[in-house]
Amino acid sequence: MHKDFPHLLSPLRVGSLTLPNRMVMGAMHTRLETLDRPRQRLAAFYVARAAGEIGLMLTGGFSPTPEGVMEAQGPLLNSAAQLHEHVPVTSAVHRAGGRIVLQILHAGRYAKVAGCVSPSAGRARINAHAPRPLATDEVWSTVASFAHTAALAREAGYDGVEIMGSEGYLINEFTAAFTNRREDEFGGDFDGRVRLPLEIVKAVRARVGPDFLIVYRISAIDLVPQGMTASEVAELARRIQQAGADLINTGIGWHESAIPTIAASVPRAAWAGAVRNVKDAVSIPVMASNRINMPGVAEDLLASGTADLVSMARPLLADPDFAKKTRLGRVDEINTCIACNQACLDRIFTESSATCLVNPRAGRELELNGGRASRPQRLAVVGGGPAGMSFAIHAAGRGHDLTLFEAADALGGQLNLARKIPGKAEFNELLRYFETSLERAGVAVRLATRVDAEHLCAGGYDAVVIATGTAPRRPDIPGIDHPKVVGYHDVLTGRAPVGEKVAILGAGGIGFDVADFLLSDPRESLDVSAFQQAWGVDPAIAAPGGLLDLQAPARPAREVHMFQRKPAPFGRSLGKSTGWILKSRLRRARVAMTGGVAYDAIDDRGLHYTVDGEKKCFAADTIILCTGQEAERALYDQLRARGLAGHLIGGAHEAGELDAQRAIEQAVRLADAL
Secondary structure, eight states: OOTTOTTTTSOEEETTEEESSSEEEOOOOOOGGGSSSHHHHHHHHHHHHHHTTOSEEEEEEEBSSGGGSSBTTOOBOOOGGGGGGTHHHHHHHHHTTOOEEEEEOOOGGGOBSTTOEESSSOOOTTOSSOOEEOOHHHHHHHHHHHHHHHHHHHHTTOSEEEEEEOTTSHHHHHHOTTTOOOOSTTSSSHHHHTHHHHHHHHHHHHHHOTTSEEEEEEEEEOOSTTOOOHHHHHHHHHHHHHHTOSEEEEEESOTTOSSOSSSTTSOTTTTHHHHHHHHTTOSSOEEEOSSOOSHHHHHHHHHTTSOSEEEOSHHHHHOTTHHHHHHTTOGGGOOOOOOOOTTTHHHHHTTOOOOOSSOTTTTOTTTOOOOOOSSOOEEEEEOOSHHHHHHHHHHHHTTOEEEEEOSSSSSOTTHHHHTTSTTOTTHHHHHHHHHHHHHHHTOEEETTOOOOHHHHHTTTOSEEEEOOOEEEOOOOOTTTTSTTEEEHHHHHTTOSOOOSEEEEEOOSHHHHHHHHHHHSOGGGGTOHHHHHHHHTBOTTOOSGGGBOOOOOOOOOSSEEEEEOSSOSOTTTTSOTTTHHHHHHHHHHTTOEEEOSEEEEEEETTEEEEEETTEEEEEOOSEEEEOOOEEEOOHHHHHHHHHTOOEEEOGGGTOOSSOOHHHHHHHHHHHHHHO
């Protein structure tokens, strides 16, 4: 047993299963089933995690009925004719020594299909489709459908099922007065509202027998008006145990909650109090979830008695070997989930398949397998940002001889700016992973070394990879050289003082990040109490849904006004699942935003601009340029002129918005292709 993680690495008997450790891969939508060779893809995806020694895996949600699918053609298991899609997956997982549980999820009013259903009328604000209330006999039919799907899961070789009763899906819609206004046996008082989950658990247990794992995912805190209180959640947990569940998993919030639950702006293990409320109510094992991304965080939750297991979904996208590295004492080599959502949730919300910003191989195990190169080469990489470091690590892993040159005296590139933004402290973990991996891969790193084409051509390299990044674009505005004008880089590094009245030119991701840097409290994403106070979360969950009235924010330290040339709404380039969080914080900080402007001049009076034909002046003390980037590719052009093979990746290939996801994926694909 590893001395640092005695609880995390200890076995646990759960129902009829003995798990080798307390680490579970939580359920997540991947949409891998929509791609070519879905069975092979899913098998490869889960086998990689099983080989990485995760104790238990939960699949993405499969609906028991056609109207309960997440989207048209979404995962559905309601017929024996579908078993051939599952048996190859479960068989492969078991051959790899893993255990896998099928999640049964009825999306209710979140189902993005015509004919979706719910306990009562009322369209969810995140769905264009209005639901039809279920009749009483249809509710009973739904209970039978859950039991039928559970029986099929057993026949398909799964080790159990998870009944999804959280996150605002159908079962959760029944348990909360927010969405349940029924007057039959499945509505009214608390007993009526919780009848559906209890009947489902009882029906599933009766159908699958005593030796098949039943997990129930409870909503530990609803975070919606008229949601359950702590005492109601605890009572439901007790009744779920009595109904026949072996294990309770904890979900946090609804998808329409106005409070973030899993983004990087949420402190690690922020929901421990809600989990502990469930744990104290039952004698069966309880699983903690949400913002648990490192073994130390998980160990603390278990050691404190808050939970018996920890569910980590996205961290197993980031590193399938998370559990194995923990057992071997190689925690510094874990590729940590930075909770950015960019390549997982944001892709799901835009109808793409999930992968991972820090691990582009996730979900692409069939294509990006990183095997040994048939002819190792001697390669140079110029630039130690995300693209350059990622390429060097993966190419060295394939057997190539790598030297990485970085002009600065430290690795990281734009990561060194990103990690200064409130809510982005997890980028420190990514930088730690890169630095550790470079050393382990044997990459020769040359810091504070600016190389030119002549040096590279004389170095005997088979090819050079240019990852020199971008340079900030400086717009052509009269007065652009005025002392009031500074670049975002100088602001984030602290080299440029910033006054009390600030104009930010450019409203892409960098502009929003700079505004957040100037105004937000960094403690909010690091300290649970500060987070709860900022977002109006009741730590005792005594108020319905765990919501408190938000207090009026204090007067911000600065007056910030953001400008953009485009007349489009602000924030369109922000993350689909996280942009609203950032915009909400800036609204609280009273940031003004003006689009469709023409920049006229900058002088001692401030920024002169025209909007809707009217000339105006904002009396700024500081004007910060966030006006885009230009690719730094001069070295690439010089190498081509000399006949040396060169490859462009990252910002040097395409500037645009700074995009670590694209940069890292390009790097990995190039490393696999050479």
